[in-house]
Amino acid sequence: MTLELHHGGPGANSLKVLLTLAEKNIDYVDHRLNLVRFEQHEPEFVKINPRGQVPVLIHDGRIITESTVICEYLDAVFPAVPLRPRDEYWRAQMRIWTKFVDEYFCWCVSTLGWEAMGKRVVRDMPEAAFEAFVARVPLHEQKVKWRNARHGFDPALLAEERRKIRFSVEKLEADLTERKWLAGDEYSLADICTYPMASAVPRLMPEAMSEAAAPRAMAWLRAIGERSATRQVFAGAPRPTPLKAGN
Amino acid sequence: MTLELHHGGPGANSLKVLLTLAEKNIDYVDHRLNLVRFEQHEPEFVKINPRGQVPVLIHDGRIITESTVICEYLDAVFPAVPLRPRDEYWRAQMRIWTKFVDEYFCWCVSTLGWEAMGKRVVRDMPEAAFEAFVARVPLHEQKVKWRNARHGFDPALLAEERRKIRFSVEKLEADLTERKWLAGDEYSLADICTYPMASAVPRLMPEAMSEAAAPRAMAWLRAIGERSATRQVFAGAPRPTPLKAGN
Numbered sequence: 001m002t003l004e005l006h007h008g009g010p011g012a013n014s015l016k017v018l019l020t021l022a023e024k025n026i027d028y029v030d031h032r033l034n035l036v037r038f039e040q041h042e043p044e045f046v047k048i049n050p051r052g053q054v055p056v057l058i059h060d061g062r063i064i065t066e067s068t069v070i071c072e073y074l075d076a077v078f079p080a081v082p083l084r085p086r087d088e089y090w091r092a093q094m095r096i097w098t099k100f101v102d103e104y105f106c107w108c109v110s111t112l113g114w115e116a117m118g119k120r121v122v123r124d125m126p127e128a129a130f131e132a133f134v135a136r137v138p139l140h141e142q143k144v145k146w147r148n149a150r151h152g153f154d155p156a157l158l159a160e161e162r163r164k165i166r167f168s169v170e171k172l173e174a175d176l177t178e179r180k181w182l183a184g185d186e187y188s189l190a191d192i193c194t195y196p197m198a199s200a201v202p203r204l205m206p207e208a209m210s211e212a213a214a215p216r217a218m219a220w221l222r223a224i225g226e227r228s229a230t231r232q233v234f235a236g237a238p239r240p241t242p243l244k245a246g247n
Numbered sequence: 248m249t250l251e252l253h254h255g256g257p258g259a260n261s262l263k264v265l266l267t268l269a270e271k272n273i274d275y276v277d278h279r280l281n282l283v284r285f286e287q288h289e290p291e292f293v294k295i296n297p298r299g300q301v302p303v304l305i306h307d308g309r310i311i312t313e314s315t316v317i318c319e320y321l322d323a324v325f326p327a328v329p330l331r332p333r334d335e336y337w338r339a340q341m342r343i344w345t346k347f348v349d350e351y352f353c354w355c356v357s358t359l360g361w362e363a364m365g366k367r368v369v370r371d372m373p374e375a376a377f378e379a380f381v382a383r384v385p386l387h388e389q390k391v392k393w394r395n396a397r398h399g400f401d402p403a404l405l406a407e408e409r410r411k412i413r414f415s416v417e418k419l420e421a422d423l424t425e426r427k428w429l430a431g432d433e434y435s436l437a438d439i440c441t442y443p444m445a446s447a448v449p450r451l452m453p454e455a456m457s458e459a460a461a462p463r464a465m466a467w468l469r470a471i472g473e474r475s476a477t478r479q480v481f482a483g484a485p486r487p488t489p490l491k492a493g494n
Contacts, residue, residue: 062336069342076335088323089309095316103350140414167387 003028006048007055008035010233012110013067014055015196020071020189022229024081036121041136052138068098071189083189094183097190100171101197108164109197111153112204118149125150165201166208169217172198176216187227195224250275253295254302255282257480259357260314261302262443267318267436269476271328283368288383299385315345318436330436341430344437347418348444355411356444358400359451365396372397412448413455416464419445423463434474442471 005021005028007014021028033039033054041052049056049065057064057073064070075083085091122130130150137143148154172194175182182190199221201209211218224230252268252275254261268275280286280301288299296303296312304311304320311317322330332338369377377397384390395401419441422429429437446468448456458465471477 059336064336064339066339066343066346069339069346072342073335073339076338088320089306089311091323092311092313092316092320095319096313099313099316099349102346140410163387 002058002060004031004058005029005055006031006033006045006058008033008040012113012196013053013106015233016067016189016193017055017057017070017074018233019192019195019229020074020083022233023083023187023192023227024074024078026074026078038133038136041133041138046138050138052142068102068189068193071098071193075189083187083192085184085186085188087184090184090188094188094190097175097182098193100168101194104164105168105194106197108161108168109200109204111158111161112165113200114145114149115153115158116204118146119152122146122150162205162208165205169198169201169209169214172217172220173214176220181220187224191220191224195221199225249305249307251278251305252276252302253278253280253292253305255280255287259360259443260300260353262480263314263436263440264302264304264317264321265480266439266442266476267321267330269480270330270434270439270474271321271325273321273325285380285383288380288385293385297385299389315349315436315440318345318440322436330434330439332431332433332435334431337431337435341435341437344422344429345440347415348441351411352415352441353444355408355415356447356451358405358408359412360447361392361396362400362405363451365393366399369393369397409452409455412452416445416448416456416461419464419467420461423467428467434471438467438471442468446472 003026005017007018007030009032010018033045035054039045040054046052048058048063051065053065055065055067055070057070059073059077064073072084085094122133125133134143134146137146172182179185181187182194198209198217202218202221207213209217250273252264254265254277256279257265280292282301286292287301293299295305295310298312300312302312302314302317304317306320306324311320319331332341369380372380381390381393384393419429426432428434429441445456445464449465449468454460456464
């Protein structure tokens, strides 16, 4: 059996898969891309994932993309430490959370992250170098995002993204008022897949997520941060990346 | 065992669940809401789903929302006619498709559908009646969409949505060039969850999806339409709804 992970370090969507592998204590070949150097757009990586995005799992030669899908795959193939509720009702609630993160929460957090950090990375690039860089980004939507990161996002969009973050934190707080973890009594992929986005909010938007504004969500963040798997992931990866810092 | 489905008829997201139930030949109590009369925003329905959206499944008193999640739930709980690939690699490919539909394809198709049909439904409503109606819509994003449907969507947005539809159809055609169904050799939830959106495109945007432009996608649409489960779903439901007609 060979298992390889291409990832961008312990932040954003890569962090979901790193946490899943660590909780399950699975060995794998680690390929960390330097996202500051845009290694995810290098031709050799785009051959692996034509979308030019991390993380990517390669299991016995078969390529699997999309972080949430990778996490469910790992849980099915390596079931010894289960990270999905056994009860199908709670498993459905887990998927409603991961869907919400992928369709809504991750985008608004990501925009504030790009606004804060992306600009810093590409702001001072000479125009010709920037255009050459954007030409190599495979996804249309990502090209648009890099242009916005360079020139600054529309203030109306940023306000709308902040509204969405407030909505997301309220939802998190409401669910954590009813139960210990997002999909019931056990730690699951719902928590793992929400953590990378939620953990960025106290820094990006403290008025929405603080001890005063969202005490249960903050306690939940700490509980995840203190897990030995989480500590192991961050201990093994001291090198910061813009996505880690910004999102 | 009691199983109830609240749905809006054989179109859009409701159609995914109706097709899944029909393929599996599962009996259930049918609650069809009249979406033209906005029954999904009635207080008694919002008690069931605070988001005011169909479909909703109630299984032995437990409420499950989100059409894609409902389909996976049904396949897990009623496994006799499997609709998810057994091989976890292909199951991951199935989820990549359903994610793509939920995050991308359904939104661009839906905007053209709302532009075509939504306007017709709310265009002639007196202002006070329209505002009273919008006040009752639970989701902020849906309120915005109803306003756009009444006043017309921004042409730049419509052009962008058409670009996304072209991209989606090309992806569909590419995958169906490589294999018979979207997630391998067997009909699966990837096909079922893509069909409601894809089947609206030849009507909404024939230049993107026709025998000439996308022959394999068109043949795939016909193959799904000819399945006995699909015919049964449409035969049992002659009453059109705006979402069916528009999307």
